[in-house]
Amino acid sequence: MTGEQLGKRGLALAAVGVVLAAWVVVFAVTTKVGNPPALLAAAVSAGLACACLVAAGVLAARLREADAAARWRHVFVVLECVVVAVFYTFLWATYTVEPVGEPDGWSPAVLLLLGAPTVTAMLVVGHLSKVMYRFVVEANGPVVQDDAASVQRIRVVGSVLVAVGIMLSVAVVAVSATDENQAWYLITGLLGTLVPVVLGLKFVRVYDVYSARRVKAALYLALTFAFVFPLSGIGSVSASPVTTLLGTVRLGVVVLVVSAVLIMREYTGEWGRSWRASR
Incomplete structure (x- = not known):
């Protein structure tokens, strides 16, 4: 993959992250639940996952040289760590969301409609990190240091x-x-x-x-x-x-x-x- 192709892919994935973040905001604003703080916690977790995708896409779009990509590879690993950890917190928050009028109930719609952008962001950030890794390996050879x-x-x-x-x-x-x-x-x-x-x-x-x-x-x-x-x-x-x-x-x-x-x-x-x- 060339630096130009990587830049275009990064911009496209950053745009996807923006769309997913907008989806999360609209859903959180328009959905009525029995305990709004729990919905807010789930939406913040989902939004943070989408923000990681936007950050990874923008960074990939700027790193069109293999040497620069090698220096910034650790940032993609950190973003992966954040988005996977956020996924756990998202699940915890989602399972506390109660439907209106059901104090002990659970809302699967929140899990599905907020989980879709969260899981998508997690998978795409991992994919983009892998693409960056391959980009560096193709240019500089294996990065493993067995010493x-x-x-x-x-x-x-x-x-x-x-x-x-x-x-x-x-x-x-x-x-x-x-x-x-x-x-x-x-x-x-x-x-x-x-x-x-x-x-x-x-x-x-x-x-x-x-x-x-x-x-x-x-x-x-x-x-x-x-x-x-x-x-x-x-x-x-x-x-x-x-x-x-x-x-x-x-x-x-x-x-x-x-x-x-x-x-x-x-x-x-x-x-x-x-x-x-x-x-």
């Missing part, structure tokens, strides 16, 4: 995951002890906070690119979704200090795992075809 310094950085990331994951586990124990639903909050909270701890232990044992590829880091995204979202009772409309604090802990888990998975993907060169050979 001692790179391995040490991955191990440091693993140590951070373990340390922060343990701190989040301690926070779950302390917060859940103050609520009458102590056992439920404790079990579901610890299941979520153990995901970054286990992933961090995997990172600490990495010794080269090939061992890193065997970690299967993307699996931990699925585990995060399985443990942090459905089992956590996040759909409850209660806004007690305990649920608020535990929600903050869960968001920390999501950010940790998503960031670690993307860092590992960049380190292993998962999108670089020439680095797919086994040892």
Whole structure:
């Protein structure tokens, strides 16, 4: 792909992001629900995902040289991290939206009509990041650096995951002890906070690119979704200090795992075809 083609694609995708953001705003303004703050939270999350798409498209349109794209590649990775983490918060907010006159109900229309632009933005940002990666690889060759310094950085990331994951586990124990639903909050909270701890232990044992590829880091995204979202009772409309604090802990888990998975993907060169050979 040439820089000119990349620029045109970036502008087109930025325009798509603007259209999706307008869709979110119009829907949020015209829709009536039983608890408007929950709808606002879902709309803000969806709008932030669309904003990431606009930013990624505009940046891609400006980076028409491979050297400049290589210097700014990390920005696309950060935008990916933000939009995936926002997707989790969007789901949490959506499941608290109540239809008018149904205090304990749930509105699937909000999930579908706000989820469509959110999922679209998430997928397109990931696609654009992959396009930028291929653009850099085609011009400069594989970007994987299989050296001692790179391995040490991955191990440091693993140590951070373990340390922060343990701190989040301690926070779950302390917060859940103050609520009458102590056992439920404790079990579901610890299941979520153990995901970054286990992933961090995997990172600490990495010794080269090939061992890193065997970690299967993307699996931990699925585990995060399985443990942090459905089992956590996040759909409850209660806004007690305990649920608020535990929600903050869960968001920390999501950010940790998503960031670690993307860092590992960049380190292993998962999108670089020439680095797919086994040892």
